[in-house]
Amino acid sequence: MALAAATLGSSPLVSISVSAARMNSSGLSVSFGARRVPGISVQIHSQRRSMVMAAAARGEEGAVKTFVEEMRATAMRLHTKDQAGEGEKELKGPSLHEQEPNLEAYLRFLVDSKLIFQTLENIVNRAAVPCYAEFRNTGLERSEALKKDLKWFGEQGHTIPEPSALETTYASYLEELSKKDQQAFFCHFYNLYFAQSAGGRMTGxxxxxxxxxKKELEFYKWEGTLSELLQNVRKKLNQVASSWTQEEKNHCLEETETAFAYSVDRLRKIFT
Known part of the structure; x- marks a missing residue:
């Protein structure tokens, strides 16, 4: 799916591999290198790092981009054309949209998504870093919608599973980032919410x-005008990033690899 490579190390919770280039039955195989995070070890190759930094420094025609535009451009470099119209990666193997979803696997995906979005909401509500409070009640929150959807599935007689080990690890990673690395945390925050508003809706x-x-789940509905909700969050993110150094901005952009690897793995589960 993207240029992501992730290998789970010695985590007692789960063993999995992640690949951005293509899907296979074993999962995603990703080799990034030096950086260790809970449940997934990631290393940004020097070529990728240079590309990210270059993207941060210039716009499409040399004009200065807002930081959120830089975040979006970085994310698009990891998408294929079937995932996003502006995706830049070549599709290798069948598109996810050509594969058949599995209902039981889809329930696992929804459960895992609820855990991750609830974690984001908990973090901004606690606001261990003061600027997180600016992102409360944005209208993009998804946990309550997912709670309603899972209740509906339960009423239809489906067994609701527990969150997966990998996503539990990811939730812990987000908690850790939120306390020690706000730039990396905001990278996940942006990619999770904005991906759900775009490709997430298409997949749903x-x-x-x-x-x-053809039942439309609450997960894919928002109260109010979605474009306005997104624009409000863009403004807040740009405002927060305006106080960062260029090095801090680059660090945020580099975290996109990790955010994308986790998202690819969660999405892959729908089709297994």
């Missing part, structure tokens, strides 16, 4: 058509 629609008799 396709799954509804294939296995839910």
């Amino acid at each position: 629609k396709k799954i509804a058509e294939k296995i839910l008799n």
